[in-house]
Amino acid sequence: MSIEVKNINKTFKSKKTDQLSVLENINLTINDGELICLLGPSGCGKTTLLRLIAGLEQPTSGEIVANGEVVKKPSGDRAVIFQQYSLFPWLTVLQNVTFGLEMTKKGSKAENIAAAERYLTSVGLIDFKDSYPHELSGGMKQRVAIIRSLLNHSPILLMDEPFSAVDMQNRHSLQEQLIGVWKRFENTIVFVTHDVDEAVYLADKIVILDKNPGRIAKIVEVDIERPRKRESPEFIALQESIVQQLNMED
Amino acid sequence: MLENYKNKFIPLILPIVLILIWHGITDGLELFSSYILPSPMDVVNSAWVVIENGKLLTNTIDTLYKVFAGLICASIVAIPAGILLGWYKTLEDLCTFVISVLRPIPPVAWIPFSILWFGIGTFPAVFIIFMGCVFPILVYTIDGVKRTDKVLVESAQTLGANDWNVLKRVVVPSTVPYIVSGLKVGIGIALMCTISAEMIGSSSGLGYMILTATNLFDTGTTVVGMIVIGLIGLAFDFVFSRAQDKIFW
Ligand SMILES: Nc1ncnc2c1ncn2[C@@H]1O[C@H](COP(=O)(O)OP(=O)(O)OP(=O)(O)O)[C@@H](O)[C@H]1O
Numbered sequence: 001m002s003i004e005v006k007n008i009n010k011t012f013k014s015k016k017t018d019q020l021s022v023l024e025n026i027n028l029t030i031n032d033g034e035l036i037c038l039l040g041p042s043g044c045g046k047t048t049l050l051r052l053i054a055g056l057e058q059p060t061s062g063e064i065v066a067n068g069e070v071v072k073k074p075s076g077d078r079a080v081i082f083q084q085y086s087l088f089p090w091l092t093v094l095q096n097v098t099f100g101l102e103m104t105k106k107g108s109k110a111e112n113i114a115a116a117e118r119y120l121t122s123v124g125l126i127d128f129k130d131s132y133p134h135e136l137s138g139g140m141k142q143r144v145a146i147i148r149s150l151l152n153h154s155p156i157l158l159m160d161e162p163f164s165a166v167d168m169q170n171r172h173s174l175q176e177q178l179i180g181v182w183k184r185f186e187n188t189i190v191f192v193t194h195d196v197d198e199a200v201y202l203a204d205k206i207v208i209l210d211k212n213p214g215r216i217a218k219i220v221e222v223d224i225e226r227p228r229k230r231e232s233p234e235f236i237a238l239q240e241s242i243v244q245q246l247n248m249e250d
Numbered sequence: 251m252l253e254n255y256k257n258k259f260i261p262l263i264l265p266i267v268l269i270l271i272w273h274g275i276t277d278g279l280e281l282f283s284s285y286i287l288p289s290p291m292d293v294v295n296s297a298w299v300v301i302e303n304g305k306l307l308t309n310t311i312d313t314l315y316k317v318f319a320g321l322i323c324a325s326i327v328a329i330p331a332g333i334l335l336g337w338y339k340t341l342e343d344l345c346t347f348v349i350s351v352l353r354p355i356p357p358v359a360w361i362p363f364s365i366l367w368f369g370i371g372t373f374p375a376v377f378i379i380f381m382g383c384v385f386p387i388l389v390y391t392i393d394g395v396k397r398t399d400k401v402l403v404e405s406a407q408t409l410g411a412n413d414w415n416v417l418k419r420v421v422v423p424s425t426v427p428y429i430v431s432g433l434k435v436g437i438g439i440a441l442m443c444t445i446s447a448e449m450i451g452s453s454s455g456l457g458y459m460i461l462t463a464t465n466l467f468d469t470g471t472t473v474v475g476m477i478v479i480g481l482i483g484l485a486f487d488f489v490f491s492r493a494q495d496k497i498f499w
């Protein structure tokens with residue numbers, strides 16, 4: 001599913017100043033099956049933009065069109081993986097993972113459990129299927145949350161710094177797995193990060209945001225062939241030019 | 251090992267000391283007549299009498315029955331109402347004034363009307379208990395709903411849950427710990443209300459037993475009644491604390 005962000009402005013009412021303008025004049029087209037990274041400093045409005053696309057927040061002006069329809073409220077078509085932990089603490093890992101399937105009534109109970117177990121196995125969490133979230137580490141929780149969204153086969157995945165709580169080694173392996181999933185299911189993915197390396201590794205297009213107010217500073221196409229090698233010269237060169245771009249903003 | 255034993259016995263020291271002092275100033279020094287302050291032995295003798303003639307058991311059951319009836323009625327009203335009021339802001343705005351005015355009225359202030367409306371017996375007592383615990387349960391439930399983690403609600407929505415499923419599958423379970431706290435507070439109030447109600451408009455129960463015994467100069471039985479009430483409260487507290495430990499979210 002494609003996403004069109006048209007002339008989006010978002011201001012919040014704040015106590016100190018009357019109005020806090022967080023996003024200004026954002027225009028962005030995300031094609032079906034594309035993997036976009038939103039990159040920018042803390043507080044530049046990445047989460048806000050993601051929430052607008054999800055329908056969890058309404059723009060002050062402008063509109064967002066997903067699959068030909070104006071986004072008015074959240075839907076199972078646009079799964080969100082939140083920056084904070086978001087598993088249901090009263091459900092086991094398995095029950096968490098099948099939650100979306102129950103809501104959308106996609107398959108029979110047995111089918112759903114079988115699919116969930118397959119997914120959990122693929123990320124090495126099958127032994128924890130009957131554990132509760134509070135028994136998992138931060139990285140494990142985030143992986144379960146990702147599986148919960150993937151299992152729902154939402155055509156659009158909106159991911160808000162999902163791997164920031166994970167150590168580097170696991171992060172690299174999760175990035176690789178994400179690419180695998182994305183190739184298999186051909187989802188449209190909007191991935192928020194402030195890690196340049198992560199953006200260059202994952203994205204078709206990197207959208208660099210400015211701070212105060214959040215504007216699109218630059219859109220960088222990443223033409224490096226997959227699987228990408230971090231030590232390749234083109235990877236390093238692109239990474240450096242983006243770091244420079246970010247430093248220029250400060 | 252030794253530490254463990256020490257910790258187990260520490261709570262028992264004070265009660266034993268108190269009973270010894272009590273024994274000392276009554277049977278020992280005989281400072282008071284046994285009507286003004288019955289001695290531990292008087293109490294044991296009275297306890298034996300009411301246990302043997304079955305009065306203690308029937309009155310305890312009677313009181314517990316009223317407590318549960320009142321609490322269950324209050325829960326049936328307060329839990330669903332609390333969930334709705336916590337979830338729908340306009341509904342809360344609509345009711346908040348009435349609730350704030352009714353809530354501070356002590357449950358015993360309803361005794362005159364409870365007698366006028368329901369006469370004497372079980373019903374008026376259940377009504378008083380209802381009035382006593384409906385508000386704590388309601389307020390705790392409303393609070394619990396409002397404290398539902400926004401991220402969990404939004405997660406459910408983006409996983410395809412409709413409003414009804416968000417309420418049923420997210421808001422209600424996340425409110426359970428608050429409801430349990432509300433019930434714990436409610437049951438304490440219920441016990442107090444029951445005894446007061448039984449002393450005024452009733453012909454059975456521990457409150458009634460205490461009052462009639464005192465009128466017959468049998469204050470040993472009065473103390474037995476008081477101790478049983480205390481033990482019932484302790485038992486409830488234990489059960490609810492266990493329940494709270496089981497709930498980990
Ligand atoms: N609900 C809200 N009400 C008021 N201000 C808000 C609200 N949500 C976000 N903001 C403000 O909007 C700005 C952008 O916030 P946002 O969370 O989108 O940043 P971010 O780019 O995701 O940052 P980070 O990388 O730290 O997660 C911040 O200044 C924040 O204080």
Ligand SMILES: [Mg+2]
Pocket residue numbers: 046047048083160
């Ligand atoms: Mg953010």
